[in-house]
Amino acid sequence: MRRTMRLMLSCNELGLGHLSRIMRLGKMLEEKGNELFFYSGGKAYKLLRKEFRNVYHCTPVAWYENSYGIITSASILNILFPIPRFNPENRGFEIKTPSAIETIRRYYDLRGKIRKIRPNLIISDGDLHALRLAQRWRIPAIYVTNLIRPRYGFARALTPGERFVERYIKKCSKVIIPDNPMPYTICEYNIGDLDDIGIRDRVEFVGTFFDITPVKGSEEHIFASISGPLGTKTRLMQIIIPVLSSLNVKSIVSLGEARENNRSTKIGNCTLYSWLAPEKRQELMANCKMVIFSGGHSTCFEVIKYMKPSICIPTQPEQVGNAKKLRDLNCALIAKDKEELKHAIQEIEKEGEFFKDNLRRLNKYSNRFNGLEKTIKIIEEIGG
DSSP: OOOOOEEEEEEOOSSSHHHHHHHHHHHHHHHTTOEEEEEEOHHHHHHHHHHOSSEEEOOOOOOOEETTEEOHHHHHHTTTSOEEEEETTTTEEEEEOOHHHHHHHHHHHHHTTHHHHOOSEEEEESOHHHHHHHHHTTOOEEEEOSOSSOSSSOOGGGHHHHHHHHHHHHTOSEEEEOSOOTTSOTTHHHHOOHHHHTOGGGEEEOOOSSOOOOOOOOOOEEEEEOOSSHHHHHHHHHHHHHHHHTSSSOEEEEOOOOOSSOOEEEETTEEEESOOOHHHHHHHHHTEEEEEEOOOHHHHHHHHHHTOOEEEOOOSHHHHHHHHHHHHTTSEEEOOSHHHHHHHHHHHHHHHHHHHHHHHHHHHHHTTOOHHHHHHHHHHHHHO
16 A cells, blocks of 8 residues: 655746646645645745645745846856845846855755654755755655756856756756657756766656647737746847737737736737736647747747747756757747847748647657656655
């Protein structure tokens, strides 16, 4: 008879991709009668509280970034020193706490109730601090990630830190990659050489956590999804909105702002929504002719589900890797600015069927795997 488990689940709050995965996993684990304890910060913490009972806040840890992405020199300086940054939401300056202090606070936030929870297993989605906790308290850990060693856009100055934290990944019982096996791994360029890292024997490519049963829809509009940290969201808005609002084609933009009061604004033929409920987002994506997004891993599998040609505007190294892989599979184009975005829209309008054929093949292959079921099985083997 299977034993009920006490599970501690922690997720990175940068963007909402980690959150969406941990929530899907949590729902299935909860249905099986397990007792769950969640940790996260920012918007992820607030959204988790709406869906689960035992949800605890932990201090967010972030690089220093602005609308141009991660600023390497400032991030290194910010390890020890507080520095000012502009917050585009309140249009004012604020002081960012040193990341070393954020790291210490997060670790102690995670450790706070560890004796009371007494977890059989720690499951971390993108949160290396939880892996450190697991190692120190000798608790089995599973790491869910689509990013280990990014090939593109990652500053060499940050490589020593990257190698340092890999020691926590090496101590995990399993590393779960929620993606297709090679050679159709969307995050392939973000994983690195598993033999060189030393984790080949404990890595599982389980498939996506999302239902990607193909859905056919119409082609009524262009759909753009804007998400991620504040700085990079601002950059995406500055590129996408002026271009779409100048077109004669109908377009819809989701700004990814999880607020109580949803609002919409229209600029030309472009309609902006502050937030879309999952059902509405699915409907709009199913009925669009193309998708514009940053290259986030979760959204990559959304475009595979709906088999929609896409244009990626990466703002972070991880997104660059995902975008290049989709492009190499002839499923997407990459744009860096307004002019490139306009050209990419025209190219997809002209060569749409070419991209759709490749997406249909990728969708068929991706549907051979059920990432959630495989992950649940691994969790039960290790923690049960």
